[in-house]
Amino acid sequence: MSDLLNYLKEHSNQITDTLLRLTKAESPSHTKGLVDNCGKVLREEYEKLLGNSVEMIEKTEVGNQYKFTYGTGDEEGQILVIGHIDTVWDEGALPIRQEGNLLYGPGVFDMKGGLTITLWALKALKETGVPLNRKITFLVTTDEEVGSTHSKEIILAEAEKSSVVFVPESSIGPDGAVKTERKGAAQFLMKIEGIAGHAGINAWDGASAIEELAHQILDLKKLANRDEGISVNVGVVNGGTRGNVIAKEAVAEIDVRITKKAQAEKISEAICNRPIFVKGTKVEVLGEIDRYPLERTEPVIQLYEDLKEIASAHGYELKEGSSGGASDGNFTSGIGIPTIDGMGPLGDGAHTEQEHVDLSNLPYRAALMAEIIKKYANK
Numbered sequence: 001m002s003d004l005l006n007y008l009k010e011h012s013n014q015i016t017d018t019l020l021r022l023t024k025a026e027s028p029s030h031t032k033g034l035v036d037n038c039g040k041v042l043r044e045e046y047e048k049l050l051g052n053s054v055e056m057i058e059k060t061e062v063g064n065q066y067k068f069t070y071g072t073g074d075e076e077g078q079i080l081v082i083g084h085i086d087t088v089w090d091e092g093a094l095p096i097r098q099e100g101n102l103l104y105g106p107g108v109f110d111m112k113g114g115l116t117i118t119l120w121a122l123k124a125l126k127e128t129g130v131p132l133n134r135k136i137t138f139l140v141t142t143d144e145e146v147g148s149t150h151s152k153e154i155i156l157a158e159a160e161k162s163s164v165v166f167v168p169e170s171s172i173g174p175d176g177a178v179k180t181e182r183k184g185a186a187q188f189l190m191k192i193e194g195i196a197g198h199a200g201i202n203a204w205d206g207a208s209a210i211e212e213l214a215h216q217i218l219d220l221k222k223l224a225n226r227d228e229g230i231s232v233n234v235g236v237v238n239g240g241t242r243g244n245v246i247a248k249e250a251v252a253e254i255d256v257r258i259t260k261k262a263q264a265e266k267i268s269e270a271i272c273n274r275p276i277f278v279k280g281t282k283v284e285v286l287g288e289i290d291r292y293p294l295e296r297t298e299p300v301i302q303l304y305e306d307l308k309e310i311a312s313a314h315g316y317e318l319k320e321g322s323s324g325g326a327s328d329g330n331f332t333s334g335i336g337i338p339t340i341d342g343m344g345p346l347g348d349g350a351h352t353e354q355e356h357v358d359l360s361n362l363p364y365r366a367a368l369m370a371e372i373i374k375k376y377a378n379k
């Protein structure tokens with residue numbers, strides 16, 4: 001058995017302790033005080049396990065971010081691991097409980113389990129004395145669950161210096177498949193302005209924003225293409241004031257998913273430049289595609305092959321899969337840095353009351369992360 005896996009299996013209880021500490025420090029995205037507290041706990045764990053190469057990036061609107069660096073190797077071509085400490089759970093909304101090997105609780109799977117794995121992967125590399133020729137940067141942000149507005153910039157800046165990016169977000173399914181593909185996503189807001197009128201007295205003079213919206217929704221649907229993996233969903237509509245008034249205003253929220261970066265421009269243009277169906281109405285669309293797809297490129301396939309080989313040496317088969325949801329890995333992949341996602345623990349139920357991880361498997365996932373870092377840090 002590999003030294004790294006051995007070391008991690010021997011420290012299984014301590015790994016669970018780290019996850020418990022992080023989970024108890026609840027961190028709903030919108031509550032800065034709580035997220036900051038969780039960041040402090042993460043920092044303490046890092047310092048306890050690995051030392052003090054920690055940089056805190058102070059934020060006013062969201063929780064403070066952290067940049068942990070490990071090793072003395074080159075920064076250029078560094079290895080980047082990205083994670084987030086915020087969760088979708090309000091404080092107290094989901095109690096922590098353990099059933100056998102399964103730990104249930106807010107953010108255990110998305111993604112405090114992944115943060116735990118990363119800390120312990122680095123700890124194992126340190127304790128087994130693995131030499132690394134490249135620096136490892138572990139960037140932890142605090143607003144992933146609410147769009148990453150305050151972290152996109154730093155993620156891109158770090159990614160630009162990196163040769164490869166690992167994202168220990170939740171894995172897929174019962175076997176913990178890694179994600180070699182994620183859809184790109186975008187939200188658009190459509191605002192329609194019509195001409196108000198009395199529905200009885202001047203029924204033919206107005207221009208109904210709602211009628212225009214109805215046309216728009218059906219027309220937008222034509223942009224979807226199942227074979228090409230493009231979906232369009234109008235998820236929220238609003239408009240009008242009273243039944244007897246021709247609607248002056250209507251708005252719609254549109255969600256778009258794509259599978260290839262090459263699709264982005266065409267679909268953005270089609271959504272933002274709308275034809276007009278009802279004379280007298282005006283249509284404005286706000287938004288852009290800000291997360292390109294995580295594409296299964298050649299280097300990503302190679303990364304997966306390398307991971308598979310490590311897993312097989314550890315006695316199990318590692319599968320790959322794709323996800324319709326986007327993560328911060330979409331940013332790094334979008335600028336062409338090979339990115340592999342879903343490196344987090346075995347578990348299930350992200351964002352639901354069934355959110356849990358398999359504690360007994362954590363040493364294996366940490367060993368997977370440690371071995372792949374070892375390989376790419378010495379390439």
Ligand SMILES: [Zn+2]
Binds near residue numbers: 084111170
């Ligand atoms: Zn997540």
